[in-house]
Amino acid sequence: MKDIYIAQKLFEKRKMRGITQEQLAEALSITPQSVSKWERGEGYPDITMLPAIADFFNTSVDEMLGTDAIRKNKDLQVYQEQYAALIFSPEKRLDLTEQYYKKYPGNCEIHSNLVYLLCECGIDKTKEEKKRIENLCNRILSESSNEVDKEKALVTLCMIAEEDDVWTYLNSCPTSYSLQREELLETRLLRKNMMSDYSWVHAENNLRLLVYMLTKEVPRDPAKAYTEYSRRRCIIRFLGIPKAWLGFFALLTLKCSAALFALNRYEEGKALFSDAIARYEKWFAIEDGTPIMIGNDLFFTDLMTKKNDFFCYHKCAPEKKFSVKNDVFLGNEEGLRLILTRPAGWEWLDPFREDEIFKTTVQWLESK
Helix, strand or coil, X not given: CHHHXXXXXXXXXXXXXXXXXXXXXXXXXXXXXHHHHHHCCCCCCXXXXXXXHHHHCCCCHHHHHCHHHHHHHHHHHHHHHHHHHCXXXXXXXXXXXXXXXXXXXXXXXXXXXXXXXXXXXXXXXXXXXXXXXXXXXXXXXXXXXXXXXXXXXXXXXXXXXXXXXXXXHHCCCCCCCCCCHHHHHHHHHHHCCCHHHHHXXXXXXXXXXXXXXXXCCCCCCHHHHHHHHHHHHHHHHHCCCCHHHHXXXXXXXXXXXXXXXXXXXXXXXXXXHHHHHHHHHHHHHCCCCCEEECCCCCCCCCEEEECCXXXXXXXXXXXXXXXXXXXXXXXXXXXXXXXXXXXCCXXXXXXXXXXXXXHHHHHHHHCC
């Protein structure tokens, strides 16, 4: 390792000094070829020359040999091993990390571990300790290049912040982070035992996750698409197909039908197409603005929306409106007509377009 370190140091020091290999060789009374060989790591100076080289660059022999760096790396390896061995003793991990933080305050791994352990051990109770954690987190956010460490720091800030400051941190969560703003808020409310607000946010987040899962893009392969759309229909069936989901369930059924036509499973596709239209008729029969349930007795019990409204709300607190950022609870006759008559996007329906059922359906929609 020493020849590697001295090769790096020689090159770095010479460049910082702004001299050539020939000038360094002349100062040390050696050949330029020797300097070139050392810098390539193909050898290193005789030990008797090291004091002269160190003196020329105004540094120490230890620095030229990289002794300090080797010692530091070995010490950090000892820390990592001891830290791993104390997995069931967070207090001892904290003591160990505090010791190493004093030795290596610039080490990102130790820095991040310290923030985690201060919170894990419940030391964020006092104002002084909260301030310390806040300073550590802000330092990670400003100095670290590790996105995982930065995300953890931001999560920690959201957890310990006072009520007046929490939204400052929640609103600064990048969309690329795996923990989104609403999920952080849910965790914060749970840890603070604010169970009434927690239950509301928990239900909202679960609905958002479900909608996200049900509306993700699917493969363009009809067989794979049919399988995925069928799974999504099963999930809504498990909910009991509440009224709020009628239009979206009809849309999934229509997509399954189109995939079956693309797979040359004509009769199955025809049956599903008829089923989809029947469900659309039930959805269209509900007047716009009508309050409708989103869940059943087990899931989303308290959540409601209104027919073709962009917002959802809690039955016991109608003023607590929120959006799921999707149009799963929207849809009208004109939207279905555009789906069935648009020239592109629904080519899988092409084998069925001349069928009398399809034509009758389009005529019915055009008469609305």
